Structure formats: C-alpha cells, structure tokens
Amino acid sequence: MNARRPFPQKILIYGVYGAGKSTLARELSRRLGLPWQPVDELTWEPGWKEVPMPVQRDRIAAICRKKSWILDGAYKDWLDVPLASADLIIGLDFSRGLTLRRLLRRTARLISTGEVICNGNRETLGSVLSAESIILWHFASFGRKRRRMRRWAADSPGPQVLLFRTPAELDNWREELSPVSAEGRAPS
Template sequence: MVYGVTGSGKSTLAQELAERTGLPPVAVDELTWRPGWVPVPGDEQRKIISEICAGESWILDHGYGKWLDIVNERVELIIGLDYPRWLSLSRLVRRTIGNVLLRTPTCNGNTETVATAVADDSIVRWHFRSFARKRQRLREWAADPQGPPVLVFSHPRQVERWLAAQRPGPVRG
C-alpha cells in the first residue's frame, strides 16, 4: 500500500510500482466514489476492499480509515510518502486547477469544477483536515515493530533513488 497525505503522489507511485512489478493496481478513489461524486456507503466499501485484499496480490494507492484494519491484516509493505505540507499542497492545488480547467475526468468519470474545488468537502480542504492525522498514522506504523514493514520517504528524490535501486519483479522493502 502506498500511503500519504492528500496530494503527495500516492496514485502516481502506485501505478509506477504496478508497471514495474506486474502486480495489479487498485485505484481506491474508484471504489469510494460513484459518478456524480456520490460516495459509496462505508459497508459497501468494506465489502469491496475485503474482496480485493483476499486476493493473492495487489497494490493500493491509499488506505481509508474506514477499512484500514482490513488492509493492514494483509499488507506486506507500506510505502509512506511523508512529504512537507508545502510540497503536497502545491501538488494538489496545481492538479486541482489543471483538472478544473481541462475538465479532466478523475474517478469514475467525475470531474472537478470551480464549485467542487471550493466546496466545504473539497479535496484541498480535505488536505488541511487530514494532513496531521495521516502523518501521525504513518509515523506510528513506521515505529511499530509488530506491524508490516514501512518505508518512509520525506522527499520525491528519495523515492526516485529507491525505485532506481529495485530489481525487476515484485518490489520488496
């Protein structure tokens, strides 16, 4: 599982890992949002993620608190993107503006608009509401010797160096 704050590049890294390893990627936002930005109910999300995690192999581009317990029972490696707020926020704002201007479809064909970008539940506001909690969770996992291995990266250059050092095939910590 690739884990990090909103805007840190989780989906991009997960896709890169999937291409390098041949493991199937799972775009989590596709599981949690229906067309029209309608949220998938929590119990349905848990059912879907349980089925995915019961599979032999997968790469998740995130873990939502509603079902992290399911993922953490099966995950073999957590790659943590613990980037500074200025970096993740600047990436997120740049991506959001681009998506609004270009009408780029995101999950399940949904598109961001000016209205969704400034709404109370916008992804940029979510960044501010969730940043500290996600960062703390990642650091707790990394400090827990009983949990799965956690690779924590504090800058994209660290990720690039780590990826360059990996041999073809399944990525291991």
C-alpha cells in the first residue's frame, strides 16, 4: 500500500476456518481505527440457531452501506454483498495442514475454557462431534474457498486483492502497515 494514498476503508478478510480471519480483523481494527464486525455475531443466535439467510443478508448489507468496516469472513449466500462495496479483500490462502492445526488447537481451547464465541454460544464436545462441526466445515469448504481466493487474486471482481499464502507473507505486510489517521491517510 502506498503511504500517500488513502488506505482502504472497507475490508473483507476471507479464508478457511482456522486461517486467522478474526485475529487479523481484530488487529487491523485496532491499528487502523476501522470498525470490525465479527460475522458470527450476525449469523448465529443463542443456542447456535442460525439466523435466516434473508436476515443475514440484511444485516451484512446494513454494515456494507457504512463508510468503513472490516468483516472477518463471508458466507456464499451473501458473499456478493461485501464484494460489491469492499475496497480491499485480504485472502488468507494458508495450507490445509496449518489451518487445520490452528482450528483444532483453537477448538480444544474453546471447549476446555468454555469461552463464549458469539451471542452466548460456546463450543462443546457435542458440537464438534455433530454433523454441523466446524471441523467438518473446514474439510467441506477448503478447496472451494481456496479456488475462489486464487481466482479473485488472478482477476479481481473489483476491489484490490491481497493474497497471502503463508503467515510469514502476512507478517511482512503487517510490519509495513502504518497506523491510519481519522482522515484515512497514513501519518507522515
């Protein structure tokens, strides 16, 4: 990113489960002063009840109409909404082995600590062993999400696309990133 150009104000972070989307969104929100909206809070009600898809679309559309935002993911049924207004897509195209290890480690921690994930929901051994397991979702979506990110990077649907294939590539980019002032420009 050129330090003299305004930094993108509408950022979609995309990748498979376990890639680190929420962690990156939290960090970018803090460093850049942009509001981060955790997608899980918009898509899951208490008791892991999925929000109906039309309501999810409306919630995402309301966020995407704002001046600035960071989303830490996108579901295929409303992916078109943030794509239509994003200034930047950050693709975390990490290996299956790395993302699966991270996901397993995070899931084990969440189960053992009972930490709330969103809207009062917690991971349990039962949820991990169910047909709706985040582990199964990882396997089911990995190839599709990877192909999508690589297609965007090769021929962007509109917004700029930064595709990171390793955590080291992402770390190098983050080290070069300057905090952004309220006007959307990197400080001189």
